[in-house]
Amino acid sequence: MPDTLRPNSLDAFWMPFTPNRAFKADPRMVVRAEGVHYYTSDGRAILDATSGLWCCAAGHGRKRIVEAIQRAAAELDYATTFNLGHPSAFEFANRLGEITPDGIDRIFFTNSGSESADTALKIALAYHRARGKPGKYRLIGRERGYHGTNFGGISVGGIVRNRMTYGPMVAGVDHLPHTLDIARNAFSRGEPEHGGAEFADALERIVALHDASTIAAVIVEPVAGSTGVIVPPKGYLKRLRELCTRHDILLIFDEVITGFGRLGAPFAAQYFDVTPDLITMAKAITNAAVPMGAVACSREIYDTILANADTPIELFHGYTTSGHPLACAAGLAALDTYRDEKLFERAAELAPYWEDAIHALRDAPHVIDIRNLGLIGGIELEPRPGAATQRALEAFRKCFDAGVLVRVTGDIIAFSPPLIVEKAQIDRIVETVRAALRQIA
Ligand SMILES: Cc1ncc(COP(=O)(O)O)c(C=O)c1O
Numbered sequence: 001m002p003d004t005l006r007p008n009s010l011d012a013f014w015m016p017f018t019p020n021r022a023f024k025a026d027p028r029m030v031v032r033a034e035g036v037h038y039y040t041s042d043g044r045a046i047l048d049a050t051s052g053l054w055c056c057a058a059g060h061g062r063k064r065i066v067e068a069i070q071r072a073a074a075e076l077d078y079a080t081t082f083n084l085g086h087p088s089a090f091e092f093a094n095r096l097g098e099i100t101p102d103g104i105d106r107i108f109f110t111n112s113g114s115e116s117a118d119t120a121l122k123i124a125l126a127y128h129r130a131r132g133k134p135g136k137y138r139l140i141g142r143e144r145g146y147h148g149t150n151f152g153g154i155s156v157g158g159i160v161r162n163r164m165t166y167g168p169m170v171a172g173v174d175h176l177p178h179t180l181d182i183a184r185n186a187f188s189r190g191e192p193e194h195g196g197a198e199f200a201d202a203l204e205r206i207v208a209l210h211d212a213s214t215i216a217a218v219i220v221e222p223v224a225g226s227t228g229v230i231v232p233p234k235g236y237l238k239r240l241r242e243l244c245t246r247h248d249i250l251l252i253f254d255e256v257i258t259g260f261g262r263l264g265a266p267f268a269a270q271y272f273d274v275t276p277d278l279i280t281m282a283k284a285i286t287n288a289a290v291p292m293g294a295v296a297c298s299r300e301i302y303d304t305i306l307a308n309a310d311t312p313i314e315l316f317h318g319y320t321t322s323g324h325p326l327a328c329a330a331g332l333a334a335l336d337t338y339r340d341e342k343l344f345e346r347a348a349e350l351a352p353y354w355e356d357a358i359h360a361l362r363d364a365p366h367v368i369d370i371r372n373l374g375l376i377g378g379i380e381l382e383p384r385p386g387a388a389t390q391r392a393l394e395a396f397r398k399c400f401d402a403g404v405l406v407r408v409t410g411d412i413i414a415f416s417p418p419l420i421v422e423k424a425q426i427d428r429i430v431e432t433v434r435a436a437l438r439q440i441a
Helices: 020-023 063-075 085-100 113-130 149-156 160-166 196-209 238-246 268-272 299-307 325-340 343-363 391-401 423-439
Strands: 029-035 039-042 043-048 106-110 139-140 173-176 216-219 250-252 276-280 293-297 368-373 376-381 407-409 412-415
Touching: 020 043, 020 250, 063 325, 085 276, 085 325, 106 113, 106 299, 113 139, 113 149, 113 216, 113 250, 113 276, 113 293, 113 299, 139 149, 139 196, 149 160, 149 173, 173 196, 173 268, 196 216, 196 238, 216 238, 293 299, 325 343, 343 368, 343 376, 343 423, 376 391, 391 407, 391 412, 391 423
Parallel strands: 139 173, 139 216, 216 250, 250 276
Antiparallel strands: 029 039, 039 043, 106 293, 276 293, 368 376, 376 412, 407 412
């Protein structure tokens, strides 16, 4: 048998967003998870300060969710939702509509955040076409935005490494400036003071350049997660909403990270009191126990597309596993868990403690900024000269060796602990990071 096909070989699995060679030379493996901990193959407990990947909001191995999946698998393993229904898909859509902002309650199911982003962009285009405005085709994203890895998402996204390899992007895309302004806003607690209206007003320049009659939608993460926790300056999202409304442009909030209680409200839309036209979600929609995503649309969008269709099928879009029975079962059980354990409220209550805890790292070595909102945190390190990202990577490894899983992106350490995290565990996360930063050059 060739080497690469040996059962224990690590070669066959091409790992996503991972330095494959380095990882496989020095792998980190987990075999089990429960509550806020992962367990390694040699039995070590690792405190999960990242909720998996911003997704296991209720912690790991939740019995209620596991049992719901088991029951669903035994009862109805699969049914398409193309021209056929099964009850849990309708029930789950209704339940999601109960926690989304008022009127944003028509739900399209996908399987991931990437698919949700591309679905939302396509729905925005379909909406304008349905109302007789097919010339509104431009999609506006933002520098440093992350909307997954499909072609729509990387086109409106603003991460050069995710785009540059893949040739021409979707046509007709432009980008707002990102809102990170360390010079003016370093070490802000919560929403930064400076730049809100100014960064949003950049949309006026884009409108002046292309004309609003060509622009379909603006897509932003309310709090950017994947590019290192960028919290919107005060007033930014409200102003963006006003400008979109004024220019008849749809506003899409990508809530793949901020949805399901991360900021202490069901969605960031409610936290900021800003209602977009579409919301993308994934990750914690099922507590990540089964892959799933969704797009919540306004009734106006749904009704317009249905009323103006010139074929029986109103939207030519969908996935084989849209509304998969196991995902819907997991999602319903996750929503029950969030509600019964009051986890969104818990996140809101813990947020001030979290803020104090991570801002205590201000005097730790290499730290040039600390950002937070809800149960999200980001610590930006000064890049090592000539070796950007190395410092954060070393911090990641040191933390893991000390039993805490953090996430790093560039030279930023990002945190999104499960909403069930205890104060003592927050203290441990912070002290582990402090010790790691002291150990690295
Ligand atoms: C804001 C945002 N959108 C989309 C995605 C993509 O989600 P997925 O990896 O499930 O495709 C992510 C993933 O982190 C995200 O943070």
